[in-house]
Amino acid sequence: MKLGVVVFPGSNCDTDCFYALKEVMKVAVDYLWHGEQARDDYDCIILPGGFSYGDYLRTGAIARFSPIMRSVAELARKGRLILGICNGFQILLEAGLLPGAMVRNISLQFICKYVNIKVEQNHTPFSNFSKSVLRIPIAHGQGNYVIDAHGPAELEEHQQILFRYCTPEGAVTREANPNGSIGNIAGIVNRERNILGMMPHPERCSEAQLGSADGKLIFESIIRYLSA
Amino acid sequence: MPERTPLSDPAITMELVSDHGLSEEDYNHIKEILGREPSFTELGIFSVMWSEHCCYKSSKLLLKTFPTSGQRILQGPGENAGVVDIGDGLAVVFKMESHNHPSAVEPYQGAATGVGGILRDIFTMGARPIAMLNPLRFGNPSIAWNRYIVNGVISGIADYGNCVGVPTVAGDIYFSDSYNGNPLVNVMCVGLMDKKDMTLACARTSGSYVVYYGNATGRDGIHGATFASEELSEDSQERRSAVQVGDPFMGKRILEATLDLIRARVVEGIQDMGAAGLTCSTCEMAGRGAKGIEIDLDCVPQRAENMSPYELMLSESQERMLAICPRDKIDQVREILTKWDLECCILGTVTDDGLMRVKHGGRVVAEIPAAKISDDSPVCRREARTPEYLNRLTKFDPAAVEPPADYNPALLELLAFPTIASKRWVYEQYDHMVQTNTVVSPGHSAAVLRIKGTNKHIALSCDGNGMYCYLNPYIGGMITVAEAARNVVCTGAEPIAITNCLNFGNPEKPDIFHQFAECIRGIGDACRELNTPVTGGNVSFYNENQGEAVFPTPVIGMLGVIDDPQWITPSGFQDEGDCIVLLGPEVTHLGGSQYLYQRMKVVVGPCPEMHLETERKVQAVCREAIRAGLVKSAHDLSEGGLAVAVAEACLRSERQLGAVITMNAQLRLDIALFGEAQSRILMSCAPSSLDSLMQLAKVHNVTARKIGTVRGERLIINRSVDLSIASLQEAHHTVP
Amino acid sequence: MIHAKVHVTLKPDVMDPQGLAVKNALESLDYKTVSRVSIGKYFLVDFDSSDREAVEADLEKMCKQLLSNPVIENYRYQLEDGTQ
Amino acid sequence: MIHAKVHVTLKPDVMDPQGLAVKNALESLDYKTVSRVSIGKYFLVDFDSSDREAVEADLEKMCKQLLSNPVIENYRYQLEDGTQ
Ligand SMILES: Nc1ncnc2c1ncn2[C@@H]1O[C@H](COP(=O)(O)OP(=O)(O)O)[C@@H](O)[C@H]1O
């Protein structure tokens, strides 16, 4: 099993993802430079958080043209797992690998704090665990997910909504929505369920010392899927 | 303002000299150094290098009195940042800077470029920045303009720090009319490195290349250093050249590229172009290595057209770096820079003649003995005089203020007072978790970060109560250090070194210089007693608005080390039934308290006292008690006194525990609850640990009293305070 | 040299938190008659070329590809010959 | 109803990192003739008023106060009568 963490200029959660996979999950992981192609033997590619190209223009808008994104699309087509976290999610949206777009948080402010997310589906490679509410940090200025008018219904229909912001008890309420995201959406998958984009940061909560280890559940699920 | 073509350099008149902030004496000195009249470009170079901001002419004699050495100190003041040995082959690099004037004019960009600048100071030493702190002082938030400054500064800091991926883990914010129109924006950065990677800003080998990388040079920020060395006035806006704009994406790339260069061992010295840009970086690097530097300005990447040598040398465009690179390493340097999409521009070489020689269009436009610019810079012995206001203010007897009729609203109002209220609304705008080292987040006594790959943690705090320093600059100076150390001790750390930023008014005024001199004496004495040497810092003078100086505001950034993760101690209560213990001396008056400031709207009364020996002992008890496993929570008492500390300890407990406090009836309750006596720590411990804790205090001859119990869902103090935790919460989270 | 001016605006039904915030701010500053604010981007792009057709073709492509996000934004542009 | 179109652009000497990043991106996408990109803001402001003079006075004020940052930006605007 081999995982890769992409490094774009301006990525800044690349080392955090790398550390969580290597030191906490103890799996084989490489950095993949944005200017190169990824070899065919990667089972899972992670697009980390940060500010690729400074997020100048629009989040993810420039990074999606990086050469590595061609391999990412190719590997995705072959059914390999792709996980976009925060800026990685934004890049996947700009690249059209996931539907919708991001606009600024309703408060117009960057928000860094712990939130709760409800796990809506257990039958994806990323969420094969029983815990239904995760405590996990967000850190973004543009996590306000938007999609065209019939988008939400389509996402529902194909069970593509994986995470929604919720209360600690699991209620999906307006107050629990930190950024204005439509339907409290915090993470979605493609119809084939091998690409996940999520705003919260599982790599920031994979050790109890950091305040929560719920993020580890997501990585464990991926590893279980890949070793099956 | 200078002409834009080199061919029409203005003639040098005494008026031009004085417009450059240089005295006749300075000018004669320049002629002596050069053995001739300076060229226009040379005049510009001397003017920035001899500005207060760059050469510390008013402060350097006094700064020499700071204790700066110690076993752990690898690099004291004088380099880009201080370096401290934390064991395991690792070193922490840290430094604080001010960006007050730029932030007054353009709060967003002023603060953002401040962050960019302090980051560069850290990574040029070879360290990866791992944390930022930002002490901020704003004017009265009920004035719309001040709120505009607050929002601009905070989003400027957030946008830059978040983008480069360095967590902002602590800070402090005070609001006072004293900072109307002249906010203080101090930024501190902390880096971590392998001791072997330490790189100095020094040109050592003649023949080595002088390499420029980063953003192109424009006409922005010319005379920024001079601007920082005068009072703000109505036409400050006009006098400035184009405002500098921060480019965090470039900041991030030069950070990564610089660390790559250093780890590949292909450069012998690096300095960023901060204040005084190309001028400062070239002559300081040459000066430190007793070498010369020759550069050709035609090789400088330029963003604007027809820039004169004067402008090129003085521009303060952001995100620019200068490296000294041995000739045989240039290809590797180019390769690393290219990887990060940076151009490698060779401006010139290091020479043996000790001269800084600047060429432009084939002509030599400046030729100055490099070391002399720093070594021979002017020194001013400023006059100090005890300000008259001190007698007036300290004569006031705060006991004459009536106690509140009802303590419940009094406490709630105090908790909601902008300076005391929770700063969550601020630190949630900062990414404080990136790099996954933040073990204790903002919102506690001090931030704690783990050092991956070791058991070690570091604790960081910044503090500086300008009001105390205004009331008594000597004691205020001591308190600033003591409080910062106390905050760090409460988390379980041992304080080991400080950096500082000294924000004062116009040093040419004897009153102000008295404040400055006394604060320095206080800081120095406290650092000696607490064994926390000064590793560096920054002085910001001329913080005045319409002739009124801001409070004398020294800010201390404290570094502490925790060798065993089990010592890490939270500031909030942990378990129902735990004993609440107050460590430290009795409070005797309300002088200098936020409570008085809120009620009377004036700064009055004697400053709280500070006995350094008591402080040291209290901290020792706290540290030893923590190491002995006796302490469940520790929180230092500061603004707002005991009542606010207890309320915060309730609010910071995960389960929002209440407390029942019984205060000794001999003292006036308002003084006991809101007085800001120093050297006090609020602790909680299991009932079974109480005796040992008391015993430990006794051994050290430190007063300790059990004042209550963690219990229920309300805060109850004698018969006077009875409030639900929810109501405390609501008050404390008021956003100004 | 050809100058292009490109306007990129949000599609009408896409949420515009920034426009909303500016409208609210204007209201609280007592500009009572403002009924709507929307915020877009304005690009000035200079081309080192005198081939108007080629430039226009390029511009059309780059608007779709990079300057706008077709999921949420519309664009329009004008070309001007410049001499500068 | 009056519509206003406001353009806010950076002053010439002020650095424009965004414009630079877009220019570099366009270059690497092989748009070889692009020589400069600068990025500004574009506001559409609707006024519920037919008093053109009052609107213009308001607009001038709000541009200075809120829509632009006079320290680093310039602004200009046009008014249009609308019916919509
Ligand atoms: N500007 C800021 N940036 C980040 N954190 C801040 C800022 N201001 C205050 N904080 C955090 O809020 C908490 C309370 O601040 P303060 O009242 O200064 O604490 P203390 O009195 O214990 O020094 C601290 O954890 C501090 O780090």
Ligand SMILES: [Mg+2]
């Ligand atoms: Mg404090």
